[in-house]
Amino acid sequence: MQPVAGGPEQVTVATYDNEVAEKLGGHGVALKLIRADGSRRAAPVGVTVDVAGFAGAYGGNFESRLRLIAKPACALTTPASAACTRSIPVPSKTNLVDHKLTATLPAAQHGMVYVVAAAANGEAGSYTAT
Structure with missing residues (x-):
C-alpha cells in the first residue's frame, strides 16, 4: 500500500x-480493505499487486489485460445472491515492465472486495473475436 492524500492512518x-x-x-488474488483507524468514512488507499506470475500465462497478452473489479463484500459469503453478483471495473493500470497492477481504492468499514480479473482488451492487444 502507498500513502494517499486524505487516506486513513x-x-x-x-x-x-x-x-x-x-x-x-x-x-490469482482478491482483497478487501478495511479502515482500522476508528473512522466510518471511506478514504483512499494506494494499492499495488504483483502480477509477474501472469506475464506468460494464458496467451492473448493476458497480463496487459489485467485490471481490478469491485464486487459487493457479500459476494464472499453469498455469491449466488443477485445483489452480490455485480462487478464494477475499477480504474487501474498494469505496468508491463515491472509487472505491477496499481489502483487507488477506498478503504471502509464495510464495502467491496477487489478481484484481479482480465478484460477483453489491454495495452498490448485484444482477445475479442475478430
Missing part, C-alpha cells in the same frame, strides 16, 4: 487466494 488488508478469486470471476 490504519488499514487492515484481507487477502483471498486463487480459489476465492476464481469464484468471484477473477484470477
Whole structure:
C-alpha cells in the first residue's frame, strides 16, 4: 500500500487466494480493505499487486489485460445472491515492465472486495473475436 492524500492512518488488508478469486470471476488474488483507524468514512488507499506470475500465462497478452473489479463484500459469503453478483471495473493500470497492477481504492468499514480479473482488451492487444 502507498500513502494517499486524505487516506486513513490504519488499514487492515484481507487477502483471498486463487480459489476465492476464481469464484468471484477473477484470477490469482482478491482483497478487501478495511479502515482500522476508528473512522466510518471511506478514504483512499494506494494499492499495488504483483502480477509477474501472469506475464506468460494464458496467451492473448493476458497480463496487459489485467485490471481490478469491485464486487459487493457479500459476494464472499453469498455469491449466488443477485445483489452480490455485480462487478464494477475499477480504474487501474498494469505496468508491463515491472509487472505491477496499481489502483487507488477506498478503504471502509464495510464495502467491496477487489478481484484481479482480465478484460477483453489491454495495452498490448485484444482477445475479442475478430
